[in-house]
Amino acid sequence: MRQSVRRLRGLYTPTQELGFRWRVVVLAVVVLLLFALLAYRLYVLQVQRYEAFAQRAESNRTAVVPIVPNRGRIVDRNGVVLATNYSAYTLEITRSKVRDLEATIDALSELIPISARDRRQFKRLMVDSKSFESVPLRSRLTDEEVARFIAHRWRFPGVDVKARLFRTYPLADSAGHVVGYIGRINQKEKEAIEDWEDAANYRGTEVIGKLGIEQSYEKQLHGQTGWEQLETTAGGFAVRRLSRRSATPGHTVVLSLDIGLQKLVEDLFGDRRGALVALDPNNGQVLAFVSKPTYDVNLFVGGIDQESWDMLNNSIDRPLLNRALRGTYPPGSTYKPFMGLAGLESGKRKINTVIQDNGSWVFGGHTFRSGHPNGPTDLRRSIVKSSNVYYYMLANDMGVDMIHDYLAPMGFGQRTGIDLEGEARGVLPSMRWKRETYKRPEQRKWYAGETISLGIGQGYNNFSMLQLAHATAMLANGGVKHQPQLGLGLIDAITNQYQPLPAPPGVSLGYKREHVQAVRDAMQAVTTEGTSRFIFARAPYTSAGKTGTAQAVTIGQKEKYDAAKLAEHKRDHSLYIAYAPADKPQIAVAVIVENAGFGAAAAAPMARRVFDYWLLGHYPSEQDMAAMRKGKATVPLGVPRRAADMLGDYERIIIPGLSPRELPWVPPASASSSAEAASVAAPEPAPEEED
Numbered sequence: 001m002r003q004s005v006r007r008l009r010g011l012y013t014p015t016q017e018l019g020f021r022w023r024v025v026v027l028a029v030v031v032l033l034l035f036a037l038l039a040y041r042l043y044v045l046q047v048q049r050y051e052a053f054a055q056r057a058e059s060n061r062t063a064v065v066p067i068v069p070n071r072g073r074i075v076d077r078n079g080v081v082l083a084t085n086y087s088a089y090t091l092e093i094t095r096s097k098v099r100d101l102e103a104t105i106d107a108l109s110e111l112i113p114i115s116a117r118d119r120r121q122f123k124r125l126m127v128d129s130k131s132f133e134s135v136p137l138r139s140r141l142t143d144e145e146v147a148r149f150i151a152h153r154w155r156f157p158g159v160d161v162k163a164r165l166f167r168t169y170p171l172a173d174s175a176g177h178v179v180g181y182i183g184r185i186n187q188k189e190k191e192a193i194e195d196w197e198d199a200a201n202y203r204g205t206e207v208i209g210k211l212g213i214e215q216s217y218e219k220q221l222h223g224q225t226g227w228e229q230l231e232t233t234a235g236g237f238a239v240r241r242l243s244r245r246s247a248t249p250g251h252t253v254v255l256s257l258d259i260g261l262q263k264l265v266e267d268l269f270g271d272r273r274g275a276l277v278a279l280d281p282n283n284g285q286v287l288a289f290v291s292k293p294t295y296d297v298n299l300f301v302g303g304i305d306q307e308s309w310d311m312l313n314n315s316i317d318r319p320l321l322n323r324a325l326r327g328t329y330p331p332g333s334t335y336k337p338f339m340g341l342a343g344l345e346s347g348k349r350k351i352n353t354v355i356q357d358n359g360s361w362v363f364g365g366h367t368f369r370s371g372h373p374n375g376p377t378d379l380r381r382s383i384v385k386s387s388n389v390y391y392y393m394l395a396n397d398m399g400v401d402m403i404h405d406y407l408a409p410m411g412f413g414q415r416t417g418i419d420l421e422g423e424a425r426g427v428l429p430s431m432r433w434k435r436e437t438y439k440r441p442e443q444r445k446w447y448a449g450e451t452i453s454l455g456i457g458q459g460y461n462n463f464s465m466l467q468l469a470h471a472t473a474m475l476a477n478g479g480v481k482h483q484p485q486l487g488l489g490l491i492d493a494i495t496n497q498y499q500p501l502p503a504p505p506g507v508s509l510g511y512k513r514e515h516v517q518a519v520r521d522a523m524q525a526v527t528t529e530g531t532s533r534f535i536f537a538r539a540p541y542t543s544a545g546k547t548g549t550a551q552a553v554t555i556g557q558k559e560k561y562d563a564a565k566l567a568e569h570k571r572d573h574s575l576y577i578a579y580a581p582a583d584k585p586q587i588a589v590a591v592i593v594e595n596a597g598f599g600a601a602a603a604a605p606m607a608r609r610v611f612d613y614w615l616l617g618h619y620p621s622e623q624d625m626a627a628m629r630k631g632k633a634t635v636p637l638g639v640p641r642r643a644a645d646m647l648g649d650y651e652r653i654i655i656p657g658l659s660p661r662e663l664p665w666v667p668p669a670s671a672s673s674s675a676e677a678a679s680v681a682a683p684e685p686a687p688e689e690e691d
Helices: 002-011 014-048 050-061 101-109 116-127 143-151 187-194 212-216 218-222 259-269 306-313 332-346 379-384 388-398 400-410 431-437 448-456 465-476 513-529 603-616 622-629 671-679
Strands: 062-067 081-094 134-141 159-168 182-184 207-209 226-232 238-245 252-255 274-279 286-292 355-357 360-363 366-369 375-377 487-491 498-500 544-550 573-580 587-593
Touching: 014 050, 081 101, 081 143, 116 134, 134 143, 134 159, 143 159, 207 212, 207 218, 212 218, 259 274, 259 286, 259 603, 259 622, 274 465, 274 603, 332 379, 332 388, 332 400, 332 448, 332 465, 332 513, 332 544, 332 573, 355 388, 360 388, 360 448, 366 388, 366 448, 375 379, 379 388, 379 513, 388 400, 388 448, 400 431, 400 448, 465 513, 465 573, 465 587, 513 544, 544 603, 573 603, 587 603, 603 622
Parallel strands: none
Antiparallel strands: 062 226, 081 134, 081 159, 182 207, 226 238, 252 487, 274 286, 274 587, 355 375, 360 366, 487 498, 544 573, 573 587
8 A cells, every 4th residue: 555655656746746735725715615605695594684584484374364444334413324334145255265266156156146247346356355365256145045055055165155244325315415435446546545644554445435425534434454364375275363453443424414404405306406505604514415416326336337327427417416516506696795795895885875776787888687677776775676787886896806806705716625525616707717717819808898797696607505605604604704514523433432523713704794784684684575585474583595596598688588488407597595593593505496497486495494494393294395396385385294203214323422403393373374374375576576
């Protein structure tokens, strides 16, 4: 052996042997560096990035499933339920447990009816769900369908029947425009939710408020989403529950609305179109918010079918339009009290200023008609007799921009700030408005003659009934304006305690007391000696009001209006504004009945029934209700019924700390007077006083 080593050494020179040793050293160093690098990498993975990889490993093993909370209820001021939830059975599929999805659905359809719409909705839901989550295929199963499936359940692994909550609106179309509805979250809404601070609270949520209170109070109604942590296999199958946090239901939203009054007004309209807004002038609470025709909001829960959508969307009566919030109309002569107040405040008129009303007025070679002469006319007479000439002259003296500046603070052409989205601004014209609205130079110029018709609530003037009621409430409250509000309070889902919602304080417009009182006195005289005196005959309370008639289509100054020659949708609108009692107002109203003619013919009788309900506890007799629906009533007919007896068998809840309003009951003065009211209709307003 030693001889062999010597022979090998003899093959290398000393220099070669030294090079060999260096190569061995370098190789050893490289090996050590590689081991050091490996050790460092192990340190990074096992120590420095331990938490991150541990979480990733845990997420591969677990899944967090959101638990959607029960949506809160919506009730009126007396606890009548307007929106709630109910439990129903659904047929659901867990995809990870089903081998052939289409074959399973086809087999199920032989047992339980499954429409093409059900299949389309199921596929949409699958996109936003995980394979181990249960997805509804058919909703609202009958007991017979549930029993039929249970008998064949063994054939369908991964398919089960579960109980879910569904949104329902017990009063269907009553107050539908106010309450609104919920619907599936669309892509635009998903993008908007991502920017919300509580976006995580909407994980797993499929529906959202689309309109009305459902939309405005979405976050209060939605509740707090819970979660459930599940252990899963690599294939996504749930093995066991690791932890859970229950969802917190949404709050109950209490509205200022009185559903009894709301339903009464809707019934009074019958098949006619229009809107009515009733406010408490002392605080801005909305007591009634009617838009007719209305529609059953239950149609939109879960997605409306095409036939129902076409019927609603294509109807000439436009039931989907919230006329009280978004419908805008010329105010007609209901504008005159506010113009009169603006004239006093601007100094263009004094309370006792008298002008001569000869039945027409000439300006720039053009004759503006009035209908009938009133002779010497001051502010009071101009409102009581509804003088057009007085307001033609006042509008000319003020000019369009001054009119704008004095009427805007009253709320005309401005959003009131009511807690409903989509409120229309309307149009209170000014020179600037016209320049910004029209493009052609000749259209952008303001002509002096255009100012004249503004004084009588025509021309470019267009306002909503909400704005008109808002301004009327301001007058009733002595020049103090309150922001209209539907939300009255919240009932906490956990403590069941009632908490009032904050209401903005009233804003005084700074009008002189004598100016406001002069207008108020004139409006009260309208109901005793003016255009609505026949409507409020024998009323045991005082009220103040103003009738109005607004053109639906323009009639030339030289043409005579003849309703019989016009299509129904082109006839004049009937308007009325009022508040009562006149000395200490509790309710203020603005109402329009579309294409119904003079203000005293259709709108004022409706205001009378509203006041009778609110102040006296009266509900119209069957005879009177039938006449009202046809627009053929003046003073109430027959013996009124107790309003408290006519509210129906509504589902109610008790609102802690908030007592329901007790409807008053003032018996008719005597049986003979009631019989007289039933048999003898009050005379129609004289032609010269039609407004």
